[in-house]
Amino acid sequence: MDVRIHSNLCQGHGVCEMICSEVFKVDDAGYGTVVKPNPDESLAAEVSEAASNCPESAISVTW
Numbered sequence: 001m002d003v004r005i006h007s008n009l010c011q012g013h014g015v016c017e018m019i020c021s022e023v024f025k026v027d028d029a030g031y032g033t034v035v036k037p038n039p040d041e042s043l044a045a046e047v048s049e050a051a052s053n054c055p056e057s058a059i060s061v062t063w
């Protein structure tokens with residue numbers, strides 16, 4: 001699993017970190033970052049939920 005945030009789309013709502021803080025963190029400027037770009041499959045459900053709940057559709061997941 002390859003997880004990315006498209007920084008040009010991210011508006012910093014922080015939903016991603018609220019759903020899966022192991023993979024996503026909001027940085028000091030308030031924007032989402034991926035701290036674990038190749039997470040274990042056990043996090044797949046949380047990562048998918050974060051991606052589908054991002055208000056800007058800024059998260060992409062490649063399986």
Ligand code: SF4
Pocket residue numbers: 005009010011012013014015016017024026030031032053054055056057058059
């Ligand atoms: S939920 Fe989406 S818009 Fe919000 S911080 Fe995360 S990637 Fe950015």
